Amino acid sequence: MSTRRAGETRSGLTRAVALLDAFDDAHRVLTLTALARRAGLPIATAHRLLADLTSARLLVRRPDGGYEIGARVWHLGLLSPHTALREAALPYLQDLVATTGHTAHLAVLDGAGALVLERLAGTRSLPTRHTPGLRLPLHCTAVGKALLAHAPAETRTCVLAGLDPHTRYTITDPCVLRRQLDQIRGSGVARSTQEHRLGVFSLAMAITGGSGPLAAVGLLAPLSSPRLSETLPPLRHATAAITASIGRA
Amino acid sequence: MSTRRAGETRSGLTRAVALLDAFDDAHRVLTLTALARRAGLPIATAHRLLADLTSARLLVRRPDGGYEIGARVWHLGLLSPHTALREAALPYLQDLVATTGHTAHLAVLDGAGALVLERLAGTRSLPTRHTPGLRLPLHCTAVGKALLAHAPAETRTCVLAGLDPHTRYTITDPCVLRRQLDQIRGSGVARSTQEHRLGVFSLAMAITGGSGPLAAVGLLAPLSSPRLSETLPPLRHATAAITASIGRA
C-alpha cells in the first residue's frame, strides 16, 4: 500500500490480467519472481493470484516451477470473432499458396496497426516471421495499405501524421501516400515494394464485409521471383471468394 | 448469499472465469442476463465483473450490447505451448494436404480426449467439422488411437473402460482395442475405418517428442477415394519431419 501511484487502486481482476500480460512472445514461460516484477506486484500477492489463475486453469504450472499460458486460454481465444474470419478464409488462403507458391496472410485492422490472423508459408516462400498475432505497420505493408485505404478517416489521418521509414523505399510523404490510398480504394489492389523489408514485394486486397470487420489478404514474394504480375488474378479470386463466403454467414 | 452451495465461496477471479466459461462454440455472443444465468451469478455481480473484464479487454462489448471474447484473449492464447507445436507442424501439414488432397489434422492428448490443434481441409476433402479446439474420442479416431497407444497406462485403462460406440464399426471390446494399440505402437500407424463416422477412413501417426508433449498427425479421406494406401508414405514423411523440427527447437 505504498508504491502504488496516486490512489490508483487496481481491482483484483486487473492485477490478475497484469500477470497474464507479463507473458509475451519472448516470455512464454515465467517464474513467480519474474511475473511479480513484470506485473509490478508484491511477491506474496502475485503468488496468491497465480495460484488462483492456475486452479482456474488459465495458467499451467510446469514441473520445473515455471508458469505458462494454459490450453484453456487458447481454447477461449478460439471463440473470438477473429476465428470465424480465419476459418472462412483458410481454404482460400491454402489455394492461394498452392497456386502462387508464395506466402499468404490474413490481417485485420487493429487500432493503428494490422493484426496478422493467419499466415501460410509457401514452398517458394521467404523466411518470414509474420506469424499470427504479429502487428504490422499500416503505411508500408501491402495488407496495411489495403486496410488503411478503407479505414475510418480518423485512423487514416492519425497514421499519416507519423510515417516512420522502415527502409529507404518507405513512403514518408503523407501527400504521396494519401494519393496512393485513393488509387487503392479505386483499384482494390495495394502493393508494397521493399517499403517494409528490403528484397520483399507484397500485394494485397481488402475484404470489405459491408459494415462488418475489415480484413485484408496479402501475398509476400521475393522481389526476384519471376512473373509477379501473375499472382494478381489468384489473389483477386481469393478475396472475392472470401468476401462471398462471409456474406453467406 | 443464499443459493451458493455449502459455504463454497468462490473468489472473484473464479467468478470472472465462470463468466468467460459461459461462452462456447454455440454461444459466442451473450447478453448480460444470459451470462449471469449461465455463470450462476446475481445480475448485479455479473454486471460489475463484466465491466471489469471489458475494461481489461478480455471481453468486448458490441454496439448491440452483447459481450464477446476479445482479441486480447486470442492473442494470449497464441502464447500457449500449443502454438509452438502448431507453427512447427503447419508447413508439413500443408504439404500433406497438397500431395494427398485429403484433410490433415494435428491433435494432442488432452485428458481423455484428443484436442484438435489444427485442421487443413483438402480439395478432395470431406465436409468436416474437425475445427481447432474440437475434442475427438480417443478410441475410434485414427489420431485418437495413435495418441492412446503412446499415452500413459493410466489414461489407457481409463479409456478402455468405457468404449461407447459411434457407428456400428466402433471397436467396443477392450481386448481387441488393446491388441490394436500394441500393433500401433509397433508399426507407428493408426487407422480408423468408419469407426467414428460412416464413410470416413482415417490414418494417423504419433509424434513422440521424447518426454515432451505428445501429438498426432492424421489424414481424413472418404472411404470411396481410390489409392488410399498411397497416402501413407507422405504421412510418414510429414510426421518424421515434424518430429525432427521439434527436436531442433
Place this chain on the structure above:
DNA sequence: GAGGGATCTTCCGTTGAACGGAAGACCGGC
C-alpha cells in the same frame, strides 16, 4: 558441510474493496 543468496511458500491481522438486494432507467411489444 557450513555460510550466503536467491526463490518460493505460508501465516495472519488489518482494512478497504467486492458483494448483491433494491430501486430506478430504458427499452420494445401487445
Place this chain on the structure above:
DNA sequence: GCCGGTCTTCCGTTCAACGGAAGATCCCTC
C-alpha cells in the same frame, strides 16, 4: 399507456483480498 424484460446505478454491510514478515527450500560458493 401498460407491462415484461433487460440493463444500470446506488449504497451499507461484511468478509475476502492484501502484503509484510518469517519460515522453508534450493543451489552455489568457499
